[in-house]
Every structure is written in C-alpha cells, then in structure tokens.
Amino acid sequence: MKTIVVQEEKSIGTKESLMFFPEGIIGFSDHKEFEIVCDKSKEPFVWMKSIKDNSLAFIIIDPKEFKQEYNPVLSISDKAALQIDNLAECSIYSLVCVPKQSDEISANLLAPIIINKNTKIGRQVILQEQDYSVKHLILEDMLRKIEDTDVSSFSQAK
Amino acid sequence: MLVLSRKPNESIIIGDNVEITVVEVRGEQVKLGITAPREVPVHRKEIYNSIHDQNINSSKNNHANLDKLSQLFKKKRGSSE
Numbered sequence: 001m002k003t004i005v006v007q008e009e010k011s012i013g014t015k016e017s018l019m020f021f022p023e024g025i026i027g028f029s030d031h032k033e034f035e036i037v038c039d040k041s042k043e044p045f046v047w048m049k050s051i052k053d054n055s056l057a058f059i060i061i062d063p064k065e066f067k068q069e070y071n072p073v074l075s076i077s078d079k080a081a082l083q084i085d086n087l088a089e090c091s092i093y094s095l096v097c098v099p100k101q102s103d104e105i106s107a108n109l110l111a112p113i114i115i116n117k118n119t120k121i122g123r124q125v126i127l128q129e130q131d132y133s134v135k136h137l138i139l140e141d142m143l144r145k146i147e148d149t150d151v152s153s154f155s156q157a158k
Numbered sequence: 159m160l161v162l163s164r165k166p167n168e169s170i171i172i173g174d175n176v177e178i179t180v181v182e183v184r185g186e187q188v189k190l191g192i193t194a195p196r197e198v199p200v201h202r203k204e205i206y207n208s209i210h211d212q213n214i215n216s217s218k219n220n221h222a223n224l225d226k227l228s229q230l231f232k233k234k235r236g237s238s239e
Contacts (some may be wrong), residue, residue: 023199027210029215042228058216059224080196095216102223108216111209125200126209134212137229146234 017050019115022081025124026111031056034122045096048061048113052113060093068140072112072132078125091115095124098137106135 017036024031027150033051044065050056063070074082084090092114095106109132115122162170176198179191192200200223 022197025213026206027213039188042224044231045224045228052197053170058213059219073187077199095213096219097184097212098219098221098224098227099215100220100223101237102227105223110205111212114160124209124213126199126205134208142231145233146231 010064017105019048019120019122021122021124023123024128025058025113028056031158034061038139048093048095055124059098060106061096061138063092063107063109063112064095065147066107067109067136068145070109070129070132072109072114072125073130074125075128078114081123082114083123084116087114089117091117094132094136103139104137105139106133107138108134109136110134111146 002099014065019036021032021034023029026052031050031052034048035051037047037048042059046056048060049094058078072087074084074087079085082090092112094109094112096140097108098158099105109127111124111126112136113122113124139144164180166180166183169177170177171177175195177193179193179222180188181191194200
C-alpha cells in the first residue's frame with residue numbers, strides 16, 4: 001500500500017483544470033476525465049490526476065522546459081478528434097517517468113498529451129514518422145536550459 | 159483470437175465501421191489497409207505496447223526523487239539569476 005503525501009497542493013481552478021479525454025490515455029482507456037494540479041514542491045512538474053480514481057496520477061511537464069525545438073506534427077485523425085486546425089490552439093505536455101535512478105528521468109516525446117485550449121478535450125497522440133523517443137532523458141537538457149537562460153553565468157561556467 | 163484467411167483485396171469488417179483490407183502480399187510482408195472513423199486511432203502493436211508500458215511507468219513515479227529533482231531545478235534557477 002502506498003501513501004502519497006502532498007504538500008501545498010493547489011488546483012489551478014476547477015473549471016480551468018478539468019480535461020476530457022474521450023479515449024482516455026493509452027492503457028487507461030476508461031479514465032476519461034483528468035485534473036491538472038499544481039504542486040509547488042514538484043515544480044516544474046505537474047500532476048495529471050484521474051477524476052475516476054484519484055490514486056491514478058501522472059507526472060507531466062511542458063516540453064519547453066527541456067526542448068525548445070519540439071515540433072510534434074499531428075495526423076488528420078488526431079486533429080479531427082481534437083477539433084483543431086493547428087497546434088497553436090493546444091497545450092502540449094509530455095508524460096514524465098521518474099524511476100529509482102533519478103538521473104534517468106525521462107519524458108515521452110513520441111506520444112504527447114495534446115489538449116484543445118478552448119474545449120479542454122485532450123488526447124494522447126502517437127506521432128507518426130517523427131523520430132522522437134518514448135524515453136527521452138531530460139535531466140541534462142533541463143539543467144543546461146536553466147544555465148543558458150543566463151548568459152553571464154554561462155560564461156563563468158567552469 | 160479469431161483467425162480468418164484472406165486473399166489480396168479481400169476484407170474484414172469489425173463492428174459497423176472498421177474495415178481491414180489485405181492490399182498486397184509480398185514474400186513475408188502483408189500490406190494492410192485500414193478504414194475507420196477519423197477519431198479511432200490505429201497503430202502498429204509494438205509502438206502501442208511501448209507507449210502503454212511507458213504510461214504505466216509514468217503512473218508509478220518515485221516521489222522522493224521527484225521532490226529532489228524539483229529542488230535541484232529551483233536551486234539552479236535561483237543561482238542563475
């Protein structure tokens with residue numbers, strides 16, 4: 001039995017944070033509603049919790065935290081299912097896997113979570129013909145990105 | 159598992175709106191055509207399985223490590239400013 005202790009858990013706001021996944025997510029097709037929950041102790045990681053079963057919770061992250069040039073291309077059927085014409089109408093998240101070896105933390109870039117910002121309809125899409133990894137290691141990229149944002153501290157790097 | 163034999167250009171219909179057609183058979187490779195409603199996702203099984211497995215891994219996160227990593231990033235951000 002696992003006990004989850006959450007500190008300073010804060011929902012963004014019930015209406016804003018509730019997402020509808022008509023097909024659930026892969027392997028969890030009967031979980032059709034999720035809530036995105038911010039937890040300060042986990043930033044920049046964010047929770048995506050199942051409404052049906054609160055003990056089912058994924059960790060997600062905005063891929064821009066580690067990869068500025070992430071360009072998922074959605075198929076016609078994904079766009080139809082999400083009712084969008086282009087990606088600008090969507091929020092994009094990657095599912096994160098935090099294993100026992102913390103430096104092996106990875107994000108799934110091949111199957112991102114895409115959410116229509118207006119309707120809050122979401123879907124886990126599998127990118128076709130794009131060579132992204134299901135287990136993209138993110139620790140180094142995230143640390144480097146933080147360093148790169150401040151040019152002067154970068155020039156002082158050993 | 160239902161096993162049916164089909165020749166090239168023959169089809170199978172699943173439910174009311176999914177159709178699978180054998181487009182071509184060349185040596186060991188079978189080319190299949192799938193007609194399904196737009197919202198129905200269709201994927202190669204091994205890719206589907208790898209994502210399924212990784213999703214399960216993502217639902218079993220090591221919380222202690224997550225807290226540690228979050229603190230690491232916040233500290234780094236703080237010292238870069």
